[in-house]
Amino acid sequence: MAGNSIGQLFKVTTFGESHGPAIGGIVDGCPPGMQLTAEDLQLDLDRRKPGTSRYTTARREEDQVKILSGVFEDTTTGASIGLLIENTDQRSQDYSNIKDLFRPGHADYTYWHKFGIRDYRGGGRSSARETAIRVAAGSIAKKYLKQHCGVEIRGYLAQLGPVKAEKLQWDEVANNPFFCPDPDKIAALDEYMRQLKKDGDSVGARVNVVATGMPVGLGEPVFDRLDADIAHAMMSINAVKAVEIGDGFEVVEQRGSTDRDELTPEGFSANHAGGTLGGISSGQDIRVSIALKPTSSISIPGKSINVNGEVVDIVTKGRHDPCVGIRAVPIAEAMLAIVLMDHLLRHRAQNAGVSVSTPDIARANR
Amino acid sequence: MAGNSIGQLFKVTTFGESHGPAIGGIVDGCPPGMQLTAEDLQLDLDRRKPGTSRYTTARREEDQVKILSGVFEDTTTGASIGLLIENTDQRSQDYSNIKDLFRPGHADYTYWHKFGIRDYRGGGRSSARETAIRVAAGSIAKKYLKQHCGVEIRGYLAQLGPVKAEKLQWDEVANNPFFCPDPDKIAALDEYMRQLKKDGDSVGARVNVVATGMPVGLGEPVFDRLDADIAHAMMSINAVKAVEIGDGFEVVEQRGSTDRDELTPEGFSANHAGGTLGGISSGQDIRVSIALKPTSSISIPGKSINVNGEVVDIVTKGRHDPCVGIRAVPIAEAMLAIVLMDHLLRHRAQNAGVSVSTPDIARANR
Amino acid sequence: MAGNSIGQLFKVTTFGESHGPAIGGIVDGCPPGMQLTAEDLQLDLDRRKPGTSRYTTARREEDQVKILSGVFEDTTTGASIGLLIENTDQRSQDYSNIKDLFRPGHADYTYWHKFGIRDYRGGGRSSARETAIRVAAGSIAKKYLKQHCGVEIRGYLAQLGPVKAEKLQWDEVANNPFFCPDPDKIAALDEYMRQLKKDGDSVGARVNVVATGMPVGLGEPVFDRLDADIAHAMMSINAVKAVEIGDGFEVVEQRGSTDRDELTPEGFSANHAGGTLGGISSGQDIRVSIALKPTSSISIPGKSINVNGEVVDIVTKGRHDPCVGIRAVPIAEAMLAIVLMDHLLRHRAQNAGVSVSTPDIARANR
């Protein structure tokens, strides 16, 4: 069933396969009157782009996005925005050998059973290539949120296999190919990745995303809570297996006397909650953490079966990221931006008389 | 904005406040021809019902559900099913003292800022009382899934504060007031809860839910993945702060050579993935784990502010569960059932020619 | 599939059968802060109520609506509003004789084939009794539109069989049991209806609805045009077979030089369009006209078949309106109100910076 859309008022719909002629999408519901050019989107796309370092796939895609509609004289008109990125470096012959195989850990088996047919080239629709359009759409949301609400969304790599970032220096994130905020861990990451490539293996990662400058009031009781929609958006990213808001799983062992964030005239005393109360933004920072599994596309041989149920050997020879979590940072930012944008519009719809503001108290502790 | 619905084809919409005359809901999209009576729903409602043990709130609600429509001669007709539960033991006077206060850790502050008005009695719409209707609706989904697909959904308390279940004995779950599957931990739970009440404090919990007998093929690329919709549904439960599918956050440190579940002619060799590949069910068990924060309604005094920004002391005197995670077990089961039911119908819509079946291979390893 | 909801931001979901214990609904998305009591809804419900004159069904229903949630201290809170009307005068034995028959012109045949089961008592879910909840929900929208935007929605009976209203005197509409705005036609209507009852037959009707005080800007390109959503809402009313906006079918023979409503500094020169241009409200009056077919529930015997395909005689003995179009007036008003309310909220979502106003020019010619 139609499942290629996310958002209700700021709605993003995507299409495209890894090795088709192009990928694209439609952003429906962007408010009119915002300055917007393709360059705005390109900045984030370049951060996600493959082929930029030896730690990511060698596939080289320019990921040059075109805005086909919805923008007139560099200003959004309120009409739906058509986005298009042509695929330029697909090598479909790489994949003919897996035509009848089910690669373990991939969507081959489930797509084949669900649809009775699959575009096996590079994973087809299940490829993370699709996320390029999410990043482009997310850039539009990011720009609006920043300009019109002062909300800023930033992500970083919190952990890669055993290597954990211990410092959070935002300025550092763009200085290394890992999106790592801890300058003391770059060497360790470099070494770990070098060994990983040598092993022909892959590894998981944890990515954190934070929204600052949040207004109070985004999120809707009771099912469309802000945190519930964030969980949905994050878990819809390829390879994500877990989502936390605020303290996440740490709350299991917490007591109420610790966990509750007390309010003072100067602001909240802490932010265990991660920025939502009852599913509605409290004005504190939104703190999200996600886990990405190691890709199954590794050169270590494995066992599987083919469509006839026969045993086969699997060795992935394509060009793959040894840690897909790294390039997930701009994707996670984009998804958070899309959710916040959607809820900003939803809030405005019903609460025209109640301004979306950030009370001073909420500003105090983020 | 309208946020009180979940599901697209099996759609549940709820209404009702903690201390209003009644709570209720509409289940829209239930297939016709299923045997159904109010007793079917009552079984799960009784599991969630308050006042059944000294470990839960002393509020006594019969939670007697009425089916007002959509069922004719004990058979579903395909029409929308109206559900109603009258509130019988609300004591609104308990709450007049918090009328102008923002209880820390509660939705008081965010509702007040979002809507400019709040029904302060018992949390109003933000109360977990609303989840009774989720449980009733989930029972309908559970029954259909079991009868028509052989899917069974069961949950249990995996951890309460520091006490972890180490054995998984399904038969034990119904034998104790904690939904704990480990008979060796009942005494420890009992002791911990006794102390907790004495302390006037609360504690968090981890709840696991498992769906067995799964067909292959539920879930839609790319945003409406089965796991993404599960994450949304789980995070929409009051107090939930984290969701994992399969190995969850453990994947951060895993390598691809370990994490990928190899396929053999006899079935999957493992279930790290937790039952989905590419967001689509693989026929393996769906494994979900959630974290619930400790309730902020505790008798240990705390600080907060009132609507005028003045410092106030907070002591919760109402009747509350010291661990809301316990009663969350049937709620989490209900949410998983609603999501699976929705995706079963979604799958049927598009893939009428492709039967939803469980290949032998998938049955082998769950 | 789930089809019992209308609206996206102001969303109305209903349940209930003609002869079940109750009918009800949920209004989700009503802005907070509006004064609201059950009496507000009762005014319109009483206009639709059966048993008020000899020209409508003899079934006597008090149609006493209860507001179960979403309103606190007579003010909307932004939470979903639960509505309930108990059925009090159903006489199900009236219908046992049609259990296995397909009444011509009714939904018996299609429900039976679609669902494989039908609640045959009084048409079950297909009964116009369901529209009582639409009227209640529409009253909420009407009140908000009037208080917050100055929009007023009024309907009248434009034609009943051969009798056409020629004068439009709004004050007259409430003075007669036909909702007829032409005082000179009341006698003719009375005579026509008397004869119709004697004949045991029924007749069709045309109902017009007008919204005045419209702001400019409601409606969304390209599918969710205001007029498209109005057409949907009107055609969803039982027995409606046609919908016109503005000049409707007259445009077939019009020339562009006549049809285009020229703009002048003082306002539009005419309102052929009926208040929308490009699917968006122009500030002129919204003019809608609908056709309702004669009910098939008549005492003149007819032929049909039963579930076994055998020929049967049909004589309707229940209590029915000889012209269902009469009581459709408040229903049509309600549906227009729901659509306008939904689009008002939708407009606010995206165009927070663009006020919904009525330029002077638009006020000039309505």
Next chain:
Amino acid sequence: MAGNSIGQLFKVTTFGESHGPAIGGIVDGCPPGMQLTAEDLQLDLDRRKPGTSRYTTARREEDQVKILSGVFEDTTTGASIGLLIENTDQRSQDYSNIKDLFRPGHADYTYWHKFGIRDYRGGGRSSARETAIRVAAGSIAKKYLKQHCGVEIRGYLAQLGPVKAEKLQWDEVANNPFFCPDPDKIAALDEYMRQLKKDGDSVGARVNVVATGMPVGLGEPVFDRLDADIAHAMMSINAVKAVEIGDGFEVVEQRGSTDRDELTPEGFSANHAGGTLGGISSGQDIRVSIALKPTSSISIPGKSINVNGEVVDIVTKGRHDPCVGIRAVPIAEAMLAIVLMDHLLRHRAQNAGVSVSTPDIARANR
């Protein structure tokens, strides 16, 4: 707000302006396994294409559609289908003179007030150029409906200004540039259009669409009736001002004894209803009729105002169809196909156990 999508399970979303680089869309929810190539879509696109006769706009667009995704080896995969048509003959300079004017009868005034900005070139998003993507998407639905259900959808021009088709010869429709099914009226149409062009004026039209081979059971109570969704889809076509199902406005003067379509063992005795009962398809032909207003783009000078409220003269010099109703025939077919396809999938979702079939009785009288 996001309004550029139609359908729930077979969902079509479009983007693009009249004079942007391209128009396009996404068809989400198409079942897998259907043979499909761009040529299938081109057949209908060529029927709608401008510049094919002297009776339509002189703008020459090849309207060559590309399928960018969702089809693998000429077979649908179940993934979203990306469609793209490049604009090749836009002449934006034609429009610079209307930059600050509101053309009467056009969306200029409402777009400007709603969005605070408008792409004035050729009407921008409000241009009927957008309907090319509807036609392409509708072709996919048409093909599926025909191959998998035996449903055929055909339209024709029933009336153009004063000239009415009196015969319905389906074979004739493709033989003349008017889609007229009455060979005896071609000369009159030709003459009327010649005079119309000479006058520099435009005229309205009535278009009828019929679906044959219908199954019983499509449509959902109570708001998402099949006829309600058809009304919505038809009214969403540019210039449409009225929609009828079956006898439409004729029912106003009908009596129930005439209007009710009696059932016999051999089938329905008539089809006044137009193929739906209670909003659900009865297996009889779906009969829809729509009215299209005359375009306001005429060369007869008119009066209007500019954005400053000053009086201006308007003479449309662009290339326009004197009767937009003619080319609306394939568009109306497309919209009906999209609605039926959506409801076919919706029916399958909930009623997997109830086959969508055409009972013999329904086949008998169409």
